[in-house]
Amino acid sequence: MMASVLLIFPKLSKAQSSVNMNSTIRVLTFNILHGATTKGDFNLDVIADVIKRTNPDLVALQEVDFKTNRAKKYDLVTELAIRTQMIPLFGRTMFYDGGEYGEGILSKSTFIKSRLVKLPHLDNYEPRTALEITTIIGSNDTISFIGTHLDHVEGDTNRIMQAKEINRAFSSNKYPTILAGDLNDIQSSNTINILETFWTSAYNKNNYEYTFPSNKPNEKIDYIMFMPKDSWSVLETKAIKDTVASDHCAYFVILGLNK
Template identity: 30%
Template sequence: MSIASFAASATEKLAGNEILSVQSGGVPDKIYKENKPTIKVATYNIGKNEAAGNVSDFTALNEAIKKIDADIVTVPEVDNKTGRSGKIDQLKEIADANHLHYAFGKALDFDGGEYGVGILSKFKIEHSQVINLPSGKAEQRVLLLAQVTVPGFDSPIIVMATHLDWQKDPEVRLMQARRILDVSIGDVSSEFKDIASAVKILAGDFNSTSEEQPIKELKYFWNPVQLKGGDSRSWPAINPAIDIDHIFTFKGQKWDIDKFEIPHDTEQFKWSNASDHLPVIAELKLTEQ
């Protein structure tokens, strides 16, 4: 089915039981015993970076992206030609400097430009879509979906990037997490064929620790990528205290975690000079599609 044809189907009204339709089609199950497909994924909030002082200097950010060296990086907080960022398209600047493809998802118009989330990819992004998340009277938040064909995988991967509400009261984040669940199983219209059974990865800044209810709700359909007993704190970068940046894999697939890393400041490189968040990086090996 072409992008045009399944985009048209996205306007159809859903009855609420569409998850059942996956039984008659979709991405087939497959177990990998050898030649397991691998991918390196990261999420990196660059919202408060050194560009605040010199909006044309992306030296530290570009070095950070180079050091991360991931196939896919979700960027949960990025400006597109806003006044505060000197009218620079931040995502394009970083993508061009690192020879990456990118997709931007606008959350709102802001300061003469746009503010939202992004995805960087070593591989071509075939299609992307922005879905608004329920935000009440709070700042509008979105879910950015991008389809990427990664070498070694038998079907495309749908990468989902987001940045949830920041307020202490988790009510809005709970609504947003539940909408993400609905999108994941096809109970919210999207432009992606067979989204319920597709290989999916979700990552971003959830403004919730692993012990808070929004993350617990996401675990209904998603597995957090983390090492048992490992340290998942990513904010603030100078001396991390809480885990609010997360990577998830969909429960329709099984993955081995080959490596999980949140790099800290060293004499060689100060991550805290690039952003107030540390990147969360994972190397994943697919064992069941």
């Protein structure tokens, strides 16, 4: 059954005049609940439909299974790439349930290079990673795109360590960079404040566009950020409320690369 989808449109920000259509990038981040859906019926078509509705250039996927038993031995990011006609990349965070579990990226453009950065965590907690690609967009500009999923436990010790490592690991990037993912913390938290010392968040601070839980969103934990600040303009932001595809709302942003 196809899920009903509600698009929540905040007020659009004013773009700088130096942005042209070739340098705009449509970015989506989506925690896909390992393909299970909130009905537990493992419907990848419903998840792909949410992605296709925004026609993204780049997608960061969290809770991505690779040939696990619970995912029926499917390679989820490749299955979604087939359904959305995009190019897939999977980054393993850990071995799990007869397969692997980690981050996924979908892209309309091929990759120049990729890397997987391990993030720190306390002993006996799940590992976390950040998956990065470098690609060339329609304006022939080179950019980097990072997808990540920070620790989910109640205390923020792991998330703070992970946020600091993200800042450190990507501070030397020579290309304009986008960071997207489920950061598992709310705006103005220690985690987000640490990230925002280096990254600029792409959301309207007068309308946070809550992303969790999808059936009744009341907090924002899914983000898209960018750096350097002056290299980007936020043209549009949108939370996508779908109560079946995942327990998270997908979060969508159109960015313009300033010339």
